[in-house]
Amino acid sequence: MRPACSARACGGGSLRDVRLSHVVEALEDFYRPAWAEPWDAVGLTCGDPDQEIGRVMFAVDPVTAVVEEAVEWGADLLITHHPLLLRPVHGVAATTPKGRLVHRLITSGVALFTAHTNADVADPGVSDALARAVGLTEPLRPLAPSEDDARRGLGRVGSLGEPMPLRAFAAQVATGLPRTAWGLRVAGDPDRTVRTVAVCGGAGDSLLDTARAAGVDVYLTADLRHHPASEFGEHGGPALIDAAHWATEWPWLPEARRRLTAALDVKTRVSTQVTDAWTLSCTSEGVEKIS
Numbered sequence: 113m114r115p116a117c118s119a120r121a122c123g124g125g126s127l128r129d130v131r132l133s134h135v136v137e138a139l140e141d142f143y144r145p146a147w148a149e150p151w152d153a154v155g156l157t158c159g160d161p162d163q164e165i166g167r168v169m170f171a172v173d174p175v176t177a178v179v180e181e182a183v184e185w186g187a188d189l190l191i192t193h194h195p196l197l198l199r200p201v202h203g204v205a206a207t208t209p210k211g212r213l214v215h216r217l218i219t220s221g222v223a224l225f226t227a228h229t230n231a232d233v234a235d236p237g238v239s240d241a242l243a244r245a246v247g248l249t250e251p252l253r254p255l256a257p258s259e260d261d262a263r264r265g266l267g268r269v270g271s272l273g274e275p276m277p278l279r280a281f282a283a284q285v286a287t288g289l290p291r292t293a294w295g296l297r298v299a300g301d302p303d304r305t306v307r308t309v310a311v312c313g314g315a316g317d318s319l320l321d322t323a324r325a326a327g328v329d330v331y332l333t334a335d336l337r338h339h340p341a342s343e344f345g346e347h348g349g350p351a352l353i354d355a356a357h358w359a360t361e362w363p364w365l366p367e368a369r370r371r372l373t374a375a376l377d378v379k380t381r382v383s384t385q386v387t388d389a390w391t392l393s394c395t396s397e398g399v400e401k402i403s
Contacts, residue, residue, distance in 0.1 A: 130376050132223050133161035135168065135189060138375045139225060142368070143237070147264070148230040153195040158214060159223025165189050168372065170365040171383035172358050174224060178383055179213055182222050185381060189223045191368065193231060193238070193361050196224060231364065232266060233258055238313035239268040241363040245288040246332065247281075248309055249273050255310050256322050267312035267319055267333075269326055278304040278330065278351050285332060285353055289363070292356040292386060293393040293402040299341060300351025306330050310350070313360040317341075324349040334360045358388035 136156055148154045157174075169187040171178040174196040182190045196210060204211040217224055232238045233254075243252050248270030255267025272281070279302040286296050308328045312319055316333030317340050323331035324347070331350045334357040341352055365382045373380055386402055393400045 130165045130378055131161065132156075132159050132163040132165050132189065135165050135372070135376060135378070136161065136225065138372060139191070139227060142371055143227040143230040143234050145230060147233050147258070148228060152229045153198050154226050154228050154230050157196055157224040157226060158217055159189065159225070163188065163221070163223060165223075165378055167379045167381070168369075169381045169383060170369050171385070171387070172361050172365065173387040174213065174226075175387050176209075176213065177385055178387060179216055179222070181383055181385060183216070183220045187222055187381070189225060190217070191225045191227065191372075193226070193228060193364065195226045195228055227368070231368070232313065233264045235261075235263045236367060237264070238361055238364040239266070239311055241367045242311045242313045242332075242360050243268045243270050243309075245363040246285045246309070246311065247272060247288060248311070255312060255319055255326060267310055267316065267322070269308065269310045269328060271308050272306060275305050275307045278302050278306055281306045281309070281330060282353055285355065289355055289359045290384075290386065291402060292359050292388045293390040293400070294356035294359070294388060295393065297336075297354040298351065299345055299354075300330070304329065304351055306351070311360075313364065314357055320344050320349070332360075356388045356390070358386070 145154055165188045167187045168189045168191060169182045169185060170191050172193045174192045204214040206212045206215045240252055252268040252270045254265030255269050257265035278300050282296055282298045306329045310323045310326055310328040310331045312333040315335035317336050320340060328350050330353060332353040334355050336354040369380045369382055391402060
């Protein structure tokens with residue numbers, strides 16, 4: 113692995129003379145494009161590689177509210193986990209929502225970079241940050257290791273410092289993750305003892321069987337569907353905790369920020385806006401808006 117890029121090492125002249133190309137080089141060292149799934153769209157979406165970068169903002173989603181926050185803060189670069197243009201497009205006219213965002217970014221001088229599935233499998237990556245956020249201890253290991261590197265892969269498996277009941281661990285997860293309208297959904301005996309946990313940031317129902325085979329007590333992920341979860345429980349698998357997609361990926365942002373600031377002299381900010389798709393929590397007792 114080549115060393116992380118610094119402004120001087122990249123030919124920047126001074127520590128404050130950081131170009132977009134320098135930032136991209138550092139990010140692609142942390143989260144290599146070759147690690148991304150074939151269907152994914154990672155890397156630089158818009159921006160001039162020779163552009164000077166002084167301020168960098170991190171967010172999960174490249175949505176209007178986040179772009180406006182980046183513009184208002186004076187960011188030169190927005191780094192997101194989710195791609196803006198995942199599917200092929202034939203134009204970015206401002207007559208479409210995504211086209212308007214591209215125009216807003218370019219006219220405001222804000223570059224956009226995405227690290228998605230390449231950040232999911234990185235070491236450390238999205239699931240490492242999730243594991244630490246909910247209290248798992250080192251060492252962590254991949255739930256589904258990559259074929260070319262056993263240290264990388266999807267999900268992570270770790271242990272708690274002290275065993276605890278499922279109900280207590282669920283409360284610990286709720287405290288460790290950002291609050292959303294989705295909250296947490298838990299399947300399993302609330303008194304079940306939890307020692308080992310598997311986590312996967314984002315949609316992780318494709319790893320249900322892998323979590324069962326790992327012999328963990330709980331599998332924490334997002335976007336679980338009714339039938340797979342129900343069948344999983346019938347087969348005596350681990351307990352399940354289903355969190356909001358956005359919430360399971362947000363802990364990666366501060367970690368990515370730390371890695372970048374250790375490599376380059378730039379000001380950084382992590383967006384705390386809740387960009388989860390679900391905004392209202394409704395019960396018989398009333399309606400609560402999460403923002």
